[in-house]
Amino acid sequence: MVCGNMAGLELLSDQGYRLDGRKASELRKVQARMGVFAQADGSAYLEQGNTKALAVVYGPHEIRGSRSWIRHDRAVINCQYSMATFSTAERKRRPHGDRKSTEMSLHLKQTFEAAVMTQLYPRSQIDIYVKILQSDGGNYSVCVNAATLAVIDAGIPMRDYVCACSVGFVDETPLADLCYAEESGGVSSLALALLPRGGQIALLQMDARLHQDHLDALIEAAMTACKGVGKVLDEVVRLHLKEVSVLTGE
Amino acid sequence: MLKSKTFVKKTRAGGVMKIVREHYLRDDIWCGSEICAECKQESAVLQTDASIESDLCSYPHYVIPDTNVVLHQIDVLEDPVIRNVIILQTVLQEVRHRSAPVYKRLKDIIHEQEKHFYTFTNEHHRETFIEREPGESANDSNDRAIRVAAKWYSQHLKKAESEADGLKVVLLTNDQGNKQKAEESGLLVYRFEEYIKSLLGNPELVDRLALSNDDKHDITSSKVLFPEHLHLSRIQAGIKSGTFLQGTFRASRDNYLEATVFVQGEGEDSTEVLIQGLQNLNRAVYQDLVAVQLLPRSQWVAPSSVVLQDEGAAKDDNEEDKEEEDEEKSLRISAAAEAARKPTGQIVGIIKRNWRPFCGMLNLSQIKESTRHLFTPADRRIPRIRIETRQASTLAGQRIMVAIDGWPKHSRYPNGHFVRSLGNAGDKETEQEVLLLEHDIPHQAFSQAVLSFLPKMPWAITPEDMGRREDLRLLTVCSVDPPGCTDIDDALHCRELDNGNLEVGVHIADVSHFIRPGNAMDKEAASRGTTVYLCGKRIDMVPELLSSNLCSLRSNVERLAFSCIWEMNHKAEIIKTRFTKSVIKSKASLTYAEAQMMIDDSTKNDDITKSLRGLNKLAKVLKRKRIEKGALTLSSLEVRFHIDSETHDPIDLQTKELMETNSMVEEFMLLANISVARKIYDEFPDCAMLRKHPAPPPSNYDILLKAAKSKDVEIHTDSAKALADSLDVARVDGFPYFNTLLRILATRCMMQAVYFCSGMDSDFHHYGLASAIYTHFTSPIRRYADIIVHRLLAVAIAADSTYPDLMDKQKQSALSINLNYRHKMSQYAQRASVAFHTQLFFKSRGILNEEGFVLFVRKNAIIVLIPKFGLEGTVFFDAKDKAGPNLHFDEEGPTLKVEQHTFHIFDMVKVTISLDASNIQHQKIRMSLIEPVISGVSVPAPDVEPLAKKPKLDR
Numbered sequence A: 001m002v003c004g005n006m007a008g009l010e011l012l013s014d015q016g017y018r019l020d021g022r023k024a025s026e027l028r029k030v031q032a033r034m035g036v037f038a039q040a041d042g043s044a045y046l047e048q049g050n051t052k053a054l055a056v057v058y059g060p061h062e063i064r065g066s067r068s069w070i071r072h073d074r075a076v077i078n079c080q081y082s083m084a085t086f087s088t089a090e091r092k093r094r095p096h097g098d099r100k101s102t103e104m105s106l107h108l109k110q111t112f113e114a115a116v117m118t119q120l121y122p123r124s125q126i127d128i129y130v131k132i133l134q135s136d137g138g139n140y141s142v143c144v145n146a147a148t149l150a151v152i153d154a155g156i157p158m159r160d161y162v163c164a165c166s167v168g169f170v171d172e173t174p175l176a177d178l179c180y181a182e183e184s185g186g187v188s189s190l191a192l193a194l195l196p197r198g199g200q201i202a203l204l205q206m207d208a209r210l211h212q213d214h215l216d217a218l219i220e221a222a223m224t225a226c227k228g229v230g231k232v233l234d235e236v237v238r239l240h241l242k243e244v245s246v247l248t249g250e
Numbered sequence B: 001m002l003k004s005k006t007f008v009k010k011t012r013a014g015g016v017m018k019i020v021r022e023h024y025l026r027d028d029i030w031c032g033s034e035i036c037a038e039c040k041q042e043s044a045v046l047q048t049d050a051s052i053e054s055d056l057c058s059y060p061h062y063v064i065p066d067t068n069v070v071l072h073q074i075d076v077l078e079d080p081v082i083r084n085v086i087i088l089q090t091v092l093q094e095v096r097h098r099s100a101p102v103y104k105r106l107k108d109i110i111h112e113q114e115k116h117f118y119t120f121t122n123e124h125h126r127e128t129f130i131e132r133e134p135g136e137s138a139n140d141s142n143d144r145a146i147r148v149a150a151k152w153y154s155q156h157l158k159k160a161e162s163e164a165d166g167l168k169v170v171l172l173t174n175d176q177g178n179k180q181k182a183e184e185s186g187l188l189v190y191r192f193e194e195y196i197k198s199l200l201g202n203p204e205l206v207d208r209l210a211l212s213n214d215d216k217h218d219i220t221s222s223k224v225l226f227p228e229h230l231h232l233s234r235i236q237a238g239i240k241s242g243t244f245l246q247g248t249f250r251a252s253r254d255n256y257l258e259a260t261v262f263v264q265g266e267g268e269d270s271t272e273v274l275i276q277g278l279q280n281l282n283r284a285v286y287q288d289l290v291a292v293q294l295l296p297r298s299q300w301v302a303p304s305s306v307v308l309q310d311e312g313a314a315k316d317d318n319e320e321d322k323e324e325e326d327e328e329k330s331l332r333i334s335a336a337a338e339a340a341r342k343p344t345g346q347i348v349g350i351i352k353r354n355w356r357p358f359c360g361m362l363n364l365s366q367i368k369e370s371t372r373h374l375f376t377p378a379d380r381r382i383p384r385i386r387i388e389t390r391q392a393s394t395l396a397g398q399r400i401m402v403a404i405d406g407w408p409k410h411s412r413y414p415n416g417h418f419v420r421s422l423g424n425a426g427d428k429e430t431e432q433e434v435l436l437l438e439h440d441i442p443h444q445a446f447s448q449a450v451l452s453f454l455p456k457m458p459w460a461i462t463p464e465d466m467g468r469r470e471d472l473r474l475l476t477v478c479s480v481d482p483p484g485c486t487d488i489d490d491a492l493h494c495r496e497l498d499n500g501n502l503e504v505g506v507h508i509a510d511v512s513h514f515i516r517p518g519n520a521m522d523k524e525a526a527s528r529g530t531t532v533y534l535c536g537k538r539i540d541m542v543p544e545l546l547s548s549n550l551c552s553l554r555s556n557v558e559r560l561a562f563s564c565i566w567e568m569n570h571k572a573e574i575i576k577t578r579f580t581k582s583v584i585k586s587k588a589s590l591t592y593a594e595a596q597m598m599i600d601d602s603t604k605n606d607d608i609t610k611s612l613r614g615l616n617k618l619a620k621v622l623k624r625k626r627i628e629k630g631a632l633t634l635s636s637l638e639v640r641f642h643i644d645s646e647t648h649d650p651i652d653l654q655t656k657e658l659m660e661t662n663s664m665v666e667e668f669m670l671l672a673n674i675s676v677a678r679k680i681y682d683e684f685p686d687c688a689m690l691r692k693h694p695a696p697p698p699s700n701y702d703i704l705l706k707a708a709k710s711k712d713v714e715i716h717t718d719s720a721k722a723l724a725d726s727l728d729v730a731r732v733d734g735f736p737y738f739n740t741l742l743r744i745l746a747t748r749c750m751m752q753a754v755y756f757c758s759g760m761d762s763d764f765h766h767y768g769l770a771s772a773i774y775t776h777f778t779s780p781i782r783r784y785a786d787i788i789v790h791r792l793l794a795v796a797i798a799a800d801s802t803y804p805d806l807m808d809k810q811k812q813s814a815l816s817i818n819l820n821y822r823h824k825m826s827q828y829a830q831r832a833s834v835a836f837h838t839q840l841f842f843k844s845r846g847i848l849n850e851e852g853f854v855l856f857v858r859k860n861a862i863i864v865l866i867p868k869f870g871l872e873g874t875v876f877f878d879a880k881d882k883a884g885p886n887l888h889f890d891e892e893g894p895t896l897k898v899e900q901h902t903f904h905i906f907d908m909v910k911v912t913i914s915l916d917a918s919n920i921q922h923q924k925i926r927m928s929l930i931e932p933v934i935s936g937v938s939v940p941a942p943d944v945e946p947l948a949k950k951p952k953l954d955r
């Protein structure tokens, strides 16, 4: 048989290090800024490793579009997800509304409907636009985290931060916050969005049928990872508030 | 805790596509040394007392080998003497990339605690990370990374020096440039050979050194014997343009000057190119991937029928090689005479060597003081290898292993080095080891990494397991196996239901519960593919704790099972089939004989007996139905040895006897396999692992038809059913053994059954079993295919989760190829083991005198089967040294006329049986003709009385 390099990548070394040098439970470096887009009601830019996302929030405002959307007891959340054409290694045209984007938009909508206190704004609408500027794994999670900051920036009350993170399973070990090389390396993974304070799950998304034993361990690891993300987001928010208060001289 | 704040982030561009990958640098990677107080490691691998007697390094030291040292000198690194070695991540990854076998061996060493090998993750360490510079090659960059890490270690350890006695690190590299740069930066650096030779206490290590380029020059002359090999880039261009063909080199077993290159074409279509003569063979070795260039049609030759063994003494390469030239000439002349010329070519380059260590024996050099000797591999397809050793006199008479290091163009033989001794030739243990190695059967003890995935003892079924499974502990389940079986895969039950129907269950050990996809134990089992059974020895596919304990469905213990349960009526028609993970508690582990006795004993009427009788009754119906559909019952004589419990020598052999209960168990296993095959194929049409048995091409039956015709018996082969029916009625009056002989011949016409992935094939038919679909489900302890099938079935009934490889038909197809290979090799090894024990048996018996039947007739010999021993041997009529008798071979019969006597297939003959040990590496059973008496050919009957008791032949 012809043997090329069929070895593939070793996702977790015997010494416990991943491809990029992280240990199993470690997150990628998260950096974020709020209020980056003055025209919107709220905005945020967030980097999680090499995955970069911009989130913009408008609202709450009157329903635009079909009147049948109106909910008399709460606000409607409208999410739109897109990817910049230059965001991945292979550059393809990514028209709005392809199946994947539609699905992602729907997931984001479900996530934020669970977190935003929509009952405070009956008969209105909140728009959340998220764009992936550069993609290196964990798109959904990064979008959620960016959007959370943008919603906070817009001053819309939430039950808690929504923090999201992906985890995968390699050699019986859960890996937190997968990068693209890990996602494409044949790992069975899930993404979880969590309201960390109460521990409620806003959304759980799985790609493969996992064994029940594994599922518990994975969710456990994902919750820990989400709480880690939550801490970072909290710092970003505090820092932002400090800056804003310095600027306004309060 | 999150450490992300302490990271410094660097990025590096990799690949052609612009991918920016993150690369985190850490300051929590420890040095692994016991003497270090600075690092916060939990347990240190490298010892404080790292001393070895060396006249180069008189101080305690750790060794850092570079990639090439690991790749080429792994034989030495494996030696228990070599300890306290730092394996850099850079080295480990490069080894992984370049050689999977060496990588596996290296990992096994690292896992071994006594070896004190430490892996240092240098590329993520803040102080040892380097970035590749513009214009720097990957190799140079890796070398630099190794030097930087070595430098870091020497400085890092200096801080702790007050405690230890001047502990140092020594870099080992054979690369001149690297060595020089290392010296310039003040590192201690030696060539590997230099270092090993300095280890005064362990001179035997020197023999195991692979020869480096420099050493090769002193061993060979300057005369160029072979054409240069082309560079890989030219080979690739040539293959693209069609000037060269790429293929696998297959040396001839009988003729060292001849080989073929197997060129895989599109799809099924493939060709063979003939290679003749040393120059054209151009240093290719069996199994190498080579580039071949076709010669002009005028130079094409036919394969020769000459047997040529490279038996000359070690010649100095300078010497005129008269003899060899003569041999080559004779080859060509004989070839030119024939008409059937074949595409002929020459090897122009080697794409990939496929060298492994070879078993064999040393031919001592005639020069007494010489340290250079020729090594003759046991496998005749491998050329002899020149090695250098100082222990030749000790090694003579031993089976040893030798690895090839290289084959320079001015050397008649490849150069190699001694790896290890296997023991004295002829010893049972030694020969067993040889047999395993030569059949490429992985048989080392399971590594620590594998064992770490075993369940912790004491093991018990947890309430969670229980909750997810059907509790079948109260059923009267029992197992029926050969005597002494400790790996019990299967157990059965049968009971009457309230509606008058019968419930039958086949319960199979739930191995996939213990072996989880992708872990080290799973990978090892997948690589082994099957448990190998030799005479008096079993090489397990999974560790013994599983095979003989936790998975073995022994009586009176609770075991996890995967059950296939049918509801049947009394006509053995299936009304319902279901599959479930279960817990069972077998009520009895029976042998075939015990089960048979219970069924037959009319005074017994307990639950187990009732269950067995129910099973037996249904099995008979199932068997009849199967045979009506055209399933074949063929015959091969299986031999069992009675082994002396003290000496482990075989004291008697007998052919295996089949009882009704054998076929009872078999019927239900077949039924379970078929039921499961249907289920997994329904659920996963693209990735079900199945087993098929292709119908043989009609020409395969020629010999069977001719043989039958010679006795005026007609055999029909248009379908399996026709064949089975005509075999059933094939009788010759006064020749009761005829039918069995005919079935033995029919067996030889068959194709090999193989595993395959349903998404990659369209022909699923199992010819021998006359089943449209088939798989293996019933022996997961000893066959890996069954584990895959278990996993598929578990997913199908939502009892377990899936994983990507399971649904990947390419990966499954590749796995099938390995499993088919391992099964084939395990069968060969088993046969070789029987052959070896047969030899031992006849060695102790001297010359015997037995009756047998002619099974095949050849141009110069007859092949005789001795039913009593299930032994086949050849009676040659042409002697090597004297003028042979008059032979006339008639292909039509086939018959062979020797002087006045004509031999037909099925003739009864009397022969002597003895052991020919003249070639110690290839001992053989020799047979000589006693009856019929042919003057000048047959021999007188020996004086020894044959064994008193003669078993009946027919059954």
Ligand SMILES: [Zn+2]
Pocket: B030, B031, B032, B033, B036, B037, B038, B039, B156
């Ligand atoms: Zn240290």
